[in-house]
Amino acid sequence: MKELSRRGFLKKGIAGAGIVAISPSLLATSAATGEENNIIYRTLGRTGLKVPLISFGVMRSDNSSLCKAAFDKGITFFDTAHGYQGGNNETMLGNLFKDFKRDSFLLATKVKPVTDKEGKPNDQTSPEKFLEMFNLSLSRLQMDYVDILYVHDVRSPELLEYKPLLKVVTNLKKQGKIRFLGFSTHANEATVIDAAADMKDWDVILTQYNYRLAYLNDLNAAIKKAAAAGIGIVAMKTMAGGWLDRERTKPVNTTAALKWVLSNPDVHTTIPGMTSFDQLEKNLPLLSDITFSDTEKNELIASLSDPGLICSGCRQCLDSCPHSLPVPDLMRAYMYAYGYASPSMAKDLLVDLGISNNPCTECDLCSVNCSRNFNVKDKIADISRLVNVSSDFLA
Amino acid sequence: MLMKKRLLTGLLLVIISGFTFSQEIVFPELEGFKKITKYPVFVPDNLWDFINGAADTYLSLGFVDLHVAEYKKGKDVIKLEIYKHRDHTLAFGIYASERSPSYRFLKLGSQGYIVDGTINFFKGNYYVKIRTFSTKPKTLQAEESLARRVEGILAGETEMPILLSRFPEDGKMPNEETFVNESVLGHQFLNNAFKATYKSGNDSFSIYLMQSATSDETLKTAKTYLAVGRTEPDPMENRYIFTDGYNGTIFLAWKENLMVIISGLAKDQAGIAEKYSSEILK
Numbered sequence: 052m053k054e055l056s057r058r059g060f061l062k063k064g065i066a067g068a069g070i071v072a073i074s075p076s077l078l079a080t081s082a083a084t085g086e087e088n089n090i091i092y093r094t095l096g097r098t099g100l101k102v103p104l105i106s107f108g109v110m111r112s113d114n115s116s117l118c119k120a121a122f123d124k125g126i127t128f129f130d131t132a133h134g135y136q137g138g139n140n141e142t143m144l145g146n147l148f149k150d151f152k153r154d155s156f157l158l159a160t161k162v163k164p165v166t167d168k169e170g171k172p173n174d175q176t177s178p179e180k181f182l183e184m185f186n187l188s189l190s191r192l193q194m195d196y197v198d199i200l201y202v203h204d205v206r207s208p209e210l211l212e213y214k215p216l217l218k219v220v221t222n223l224k225k226q227g228k229i230r231f232l233g234f235s236t237h238a239n240e241a242t243v244i245d246a247a248a249d250m251k252d253w254d255v256i257l258t259q260y261n262y263r264l265a266y267l268n269d270l271n272a273a274i275k276k277a278a279a280a281g282i283g284i285v286a287m288k289t290m291a292g293g294w295l296d297r298e299r300t301k302p303v304n305t306t307a308a309l310k311w312v313l314s315n316p317d318v319h320t321t322i323p324g325m326t327s328f329d330q331l332e333k334n335l336p337l338l339s340d341i342t343f344s345d346t347e348k349n350e351l352i353a354s355l356s357d358p359g360l361i362c363s364g365c366r367q368c369l370d371s372c373p374h375s376l377p378v379p380d381l382m383r384a385y386m387y388a389y390g391y392a393s394p395s396m397a398k399d400l401l402v403d404l405g406i407s408n409n410p411c412t413e414c415d416l417c418s419v420n421c422s423r424n425f426n427v428k429d430k431i432a433d434i435s436r437l438v439n440v441s442s443d444f445l446a
Numbered sequence: 447m448l449m450k451k452r453l454l455t456g457l458l459l460v461i462i463s464g465f466t467f468s469q470e471i472v473f474p475e476l477e478g479f480k481k482i483t484k485y486p487v488f489v490p491d492n493l494w495d496f497i498n499g500a501a502d503t504y505l506s507l508g509f510v511d512l513h514v515a516e517y518k519k520g521k522d523v524i525k526l527e528i529y530k531h532r533d534h535t536l537a538f539g540i541y542a543s544e545r546s547p548s549y550r551f552l553k554l555g556s557q558g559y560i561v562d563g564t565i566n567f568f569k570g571n572y573y574v575k576i577r578t579f580s581t582k583p584k585t586l587q588a589e590e591s592l593a594r595r596v597e598g599i600l601a602g603e604t605e606m607p608i609l610l611s612r613f614p615e616d617g618k619m620p621n622e623e624t625f626v627n628e629s630v631l632g633h634q635f636l637n638n639a640f641k642a643t644y645k646s647g648n649d650s651f652s653i654y655l656m657q658s659a660t661s662d663e664t665l666k667t668a669k670t671y672l673a674v675g676r677t678e679p680d681p682m683e684n685r686y687i688f689t690d691g692y693n694g695t696i697f698l699a700w701k702e703n704l705m706v707i708i709s710g711l712a713k714d715q716a717g718i719a720e721k722y723s724s725e726i727l728k
Contacts, residue, residue, distance in 0.1 A: 203498060326632070
């Protein structure tokens with residue numbers, strides 16, 4: 052320090068050598084073991100992999116110190132994708148794990164094949180390109196193999212059964228470049244999970260799963276069937292967006308939301324995204340204790356009655372409107388205007404829907420039964436005013 | 447008439463308070479290719495439907511909307527995606543998060559690059575991604591031509607964010623600068639930092655530069671971070687070394703509304719930290 056002037060870096064931590072901060076629980080440098088920390092593991096279906104209840108959705112993190120801290124505390128399963136941060140996410144993990152014993156952690160990545168809008172294979176679907184992308188992922192990760200390769204964003208059974216792609220991924224498995232094959236799904240989940248359960252090819256499914264989904268009955272049934280068939284189930288988007296409103300004034304109780312997910316024994320692990328040490332600290336207790344208290348349950352139940360701004364898309368309203376209005380689309384227009392501050396987008400949608408004036412004037416009472424308890428009539432009356440506003444005034 | 451317009455304006459103020467004016471996207475034509483614009487405009491609520499988990503990074507960097515078009519000629523497809531973000535810095539943030547220094551860089555908008563059938567660039571509040579899986583030279587030429595046309599139709603700055611110019615060139619790794627919108631170094635109280643990576647001999651270290659609205663805000667943030675290192679701030683000092691339990695040795699310095707954090711250097715490398723901090727804060 053002698054080279055520094057008075058204006059230089061003179062101040063140290065109070066212990067001189069620099070005292071370490073905030074969270075002593077995160078300071079252990081040796082990898083944690085389940086036995087030491089009472090970590091609860093579940094078996095990921097027929098893969099036989101033992102996974103902690105909390106794994107790490109790395110997608111938004113660019114901080115290898117955070118991943119290392121998670122590993123040190125027993126979070127040993129990391130989830131990334133070919134496309135996250137243009138590949139930089141895989142590169143960061145590769146640089147972190149290159150000096151680790153390969154069997155000390157589990158790593159999953161995802162590669163998305165080109166499909167049509169419905170997620171079905173088309174003439175642009177190229178297994179060769181898929182293979183090229185996967186090999187690039189391996190090279191970024193600096194690994195000889197990944198534990199799980201997910202085909203990314205499967206929303207149609209046709210893609211699951213697409214033989215040219217199945218041939219490529221089966222070969223990768225034979226070559227030892229992937230240990231297990233899976234797919235991720237964020238739309239039409241129940242249908243594709245149900246279809247996968249009838250096939251022998253898929254070892255693991257990464258699915259959207261949270262307490263606010265409108266189609267939970269179908270999804271739960273599909274997950275149960277898949278788990279019974281020996282498929283490992285990994286849950287994502289478990290925190291339901293983290294907020295109940297667009298203004299981010301009403302947070303979801305994320306701990307309770309994770310406990311709700313893990314209360315389903317057919318879900319083997321979760322991959323909450325973490326970008327800060329605070330979030331990591333908050334999730335760590337769930338590695339060893341997922342006791343779901345009545346208070347937490349009640350909080351989730353109460354939050355279900357908060358309609359927020361987002362239509363869940365359950366479509367149960369469609370049959371109850373005597374004028375057959377496209378209520379979900381109208382609720383989306385309302386969200387565009389008030390949630391996203393884009394009245395021009397809202398107006399475009401209203402025009403596309405053929406709305407010219409308030410279509411609800413003929414009904415004194417609204418018979419629409421909304422699962423989110425939206426006051427549909429009021430919202431439609433409000434938003435439909437936009438169609439008479441000149442586009443010149445709208446942004 | 448005037449009264450009617452005022453009433454209308456009043457109504458709009460109620461409905462659209464806080465709205466910003468946006469540029470209409472009119473996709474350019476590309477000779478020999480059929481333009482397909484069947485995609486919806488993606489907004490924060492449905493971006494997941496289009497790019498899945500990658501959406502979260504875009505959302506954290508002020509994503510506003512996404513316009514998509516395809517250009518088709520036979521089996522060759524060029525896909526164009528125009529992402530709008532809240533401001534130029536955030537557009538840089540999403541662009542920089544996906545670039546790699548190994549790419550071939552172009553003067554396109556503020557900056558762009560080309561790699562394996564992909565051309566990405568940013569300009570103003572827009573981040574543009576163009577991609578083809580075709581390897582035909584004519585299609586790749588058409589893709590470049592499309593990139594130039596899109597650059598021409600988009601409004602906005604063609605410079606890099608101004609704060610980046612404060613990073614000293616000496617030892618800086620080219621094209622590795624990024625913008626971290628939240629949880630800098632994993633700390634929720636540290637936000638909105640430009641980051642540059644440096645090499646000095648065999649050592650590699652990172653410099654984070656944060657600009658607050660006021661010097662009081664900078665001081666408050668600095669004190670919060672010093673508390674992490676259990677370091678008592680001295681009113682006469684604006685340069686500190688301390689240990690952050692998660693990130694190791696930290697050099698922290700500030701002046702007015704600018705703050706510099708250096709991570710990756712050892713305690714005995716304070717001279718290097720001093721040199722860079724002084725140059726940035728001069």
